[in-house]
Amino acid sequence: MRNLNIIARRAERKYCRIFGKVRYLNNEVDARILNLSITGAAVEIRAPLYAASGSRVQILAEDLGTLHGIIRWSHNGRLGIQFDPNSNAQAQVASYFRFFHKDVKPVLTR
Template sequence: MQRNLNIITRKAERRSCRIFGKVRYLTKEVDARILDMSVTGMAVEIRAPIHAASGSRVQILADDLGTLQGIIRWSHNGRLGIQFDPNSNARAQVASYFRFFHKEIKPVLTR
């Protein structure tokens, strides 16, 4: 049995990161942590619900990245998948972050 769920996956390479910031939807702003990122989008963990549907436009505010414009593609258990707005300069901002500021995340616990 084959299931075709029509899930669109991110084509660009994801890189783990640990960036703190905020997600703004309309007038509501919540604390967030960026879990992974590529030049086309990011996965974000939010501390409080924002009640935004897939397709909603949001802003991501982070000191390391500046302000990024995006569209919510999925949400599940306090996490959001955000695709960057192709008409914004988000791709250049993310590429610049990876080139100049990003440090690889190392596990906190060792075995």
């Protein structure tokens, strides 16, 4: 098995199905948040987003608002995004879990 250099989040993750967009510079692609924690998210993107690890991005979703973060890994149309600790992301995610989140089980596995 090859090493993908994916750094795992230590915060508890919850599976979800939140649709939105990922924005990098002037590019925006449709996306779906697969799992979410206070510190980051795993996101599936529907089209290529030409951003390297370490790039600053925004996640735009109706239930969450705009979250600012940094791409930590990218593999097979998925991104690992760590939320910017200087943004309001942690409060927005905590609010989402408190008022909107419903537990979701993954349908398919890769």
